[in-house]
Amino acid sequence: MDFSLTEEQEMLADSIARFIETDYDFETRQRIAAGERGFSDEMWRTFAELGWTAVPFSEEDGGLDGGPVELMLMMQEFGRGLLVEPFLANIVLAGGALRRLASKDQKTKWMTPLIAGELHAGLAFAEPQARFELSDIATTAKEGGDGYILNGRKTLVLNGGAADLLIIPARTAGKQTDESGITLFAVPSNAAGVSRRAYPTVDGLQAAELDLADVTVGLDNVLGSVDEGFDTLRNIVDEATLAVSAEAVGIMQAMHDKTVEYSKDRVQFGVPIGTFQALQHRMVETMMSCEQSRSLLYWCVMLNCSNDNDGRKAISALKYQVGTAGVHVAREAVQIHGGMGVTWELDIAHYFKRISAIDLMFGNADYHLDRFADFPA
């Protein structure tokens, strides 16, 4: 058992932290988020040049062979920096599908440009009626034409507006909530019958509602085996859950640190508010929330490094923890910042919104508490 990082891992985390400090301060982030696209193409190209977009992919695929530890380190820093570029959508979700399922030709066509930062993608994991159930898929793909014809609706497709490629889980067999009978399709966003309604989300990211009306795709657009896509979809979303949990830990730590510093500066009744015991004990609670969350994050990452069967159960424990503890830290940070905490001007407000969005993403705390409890011991 070992908590230490390798030299390469430390360098990766340091370089991202330095980049955010020098090139991605809060004002820059706000300017980018308010722009037309909601993220910066220039930044995205830079991330690709720095190799960040290649981290989770295998060397054979032109990647850097990063695992859960690297993903954790990156997402923690991205959380701290409140990054709006679509790393989760492109690299973890869509990239996660391609690296697990794509054939050699499909990789050349889509994954290579994705890693190079030249292609944007999204994974449509959610449907309007499904709430957090991944297997609740009403979108159908029926054999027809030279391949399949897709019909249905998807909601909250992250990066869906900018995406050149949409990865669509659709039902090729079975009932609406069956785990079997799900197939993943890679659909160009300009295919006939695809219509998108793009919008920003409350946390400064971008998503889209998606309508598929008789969208015809070829056999070349099928990712992996027909009817057997669910296990992979779940693995991708589990990895993304781990990723946003690490992001949440980065955000929680940032909020806690900033709140403690603020309480030392802010003077009321002639003394810094940090001298009040009523506030001190609350900040001790947020510190403990951060530490306990970090401990579960490390545990979870270490388990998933070993490909242990318990890894998925651990992810639910972690997501429950960052859901509850994250919201706790965020609410306290806003409260202790007082009126300033609810202004658009302060980063605290935007951390708060992102942590609130993370709690909902891929199942909220209640959902994951139940999933944790229902796993076989």
Added chain:
Amino acid sequence: MNIDLTEEELAFRDEVRQFFTSNYPEDIRRKRDNGITLTRDDMIRWQKILSDKGWFAVNWPVEHGGTGWTAVQKYIFANEMAAVNAPPLVAFGVKMVAPIIYTYGTDEQKSRFLPDILASNVWWCQGYSEPGSGSDLASLKTRADRDGDNYIVNGTKTWTTLGQYADWIFCLVRTNSDVARRQEGISFILIDMQTPGVSVRPIITIEGDHEVNEVHFENVVVPVKNLVGEEGKGWTYGKVLLQHERTNIAGVAVSQYRLDRLKEKAAESIHGGRPLLDDRNFVRKLAALEIELKALEYTELRTLAAVAVGGAPGPESSLLKIRGTEVQQSLDALLMEAAGYYALPYVPAQYDVDWPDADRIGHGTETSTSLRYFNNRKASIYGGSNEIQRNIIAKHVLGL
């Protein structure tokens, strides 16, 4: 980062497991599993078994009889010990006063006291709190006035756990009242409980047991050679000791054992009805507690790993004390909840060793769950209350 145990660590775990299988006395195991209170002799016998193996003073430096184990080995040992439901060690000697003696004591004190602690020949108790000094420990009034080569000690210590069994007591006493800060002028001294003028009065706690005491000192003559470290520096030593105490009282491995028993109990059909695991409210409370405990386990491991690099535990150990005792108390509450009506009968005598099994009310130790629940409200109060721990973190970790 890597979660796997090395070959050596796995071999160590097997060795520990094997040792407990062969050497944990059957009669003590039976008492523990049936909730029967251990005698002083039971506790000493078990500690001597560990001591003979060299596994008693786990954290001591090797030259004084410690193990030299890594953080992971200590973690494995604690887990294996909890897994057989072995009694926790009586901390006052081996875990509390000993580190102060080997860190700050004279060579004479080391050779005089440490071997008897190591062999469990001498039972120690703690003299910190006073009737007027609880969380505000620095207000303590027990005086030790210098008289030639002796101190004359007068005052009262309280909440003295298992003081009725003790041979010696370590005390914080005031040796100087004319000081700028109250924390100055406090000294750390060792007192033989047999000295004339020492008397022990039992305090019966909420569940009806005699666990703690009040200890009175009336003109008790204590040789100056029983002073540990420098006169007037006792506050500093006492703080170090409390940091050791705090990491000890996280109790992760024992809580894990109790959680496992609770899960077994909840999976059984309760008195012919439906198992508690069919109750979604209960299941969610159980799951949330399990997650909190897992987080605590890794917080403790991270702390141990940091201690291995940096020496004594710092103020971060306050976190382990707070969350550790919160988890313990949540477990107490859920175990009592699982007992249902059988949490109510108050028949402490049925946990005596010669009580006939046929006369027992309730299954196993059900009726003792409430006693434990009531008693263990102490956990968030002792060792520096959880509010004092928050003060410590606020000041020393957050810099407020």
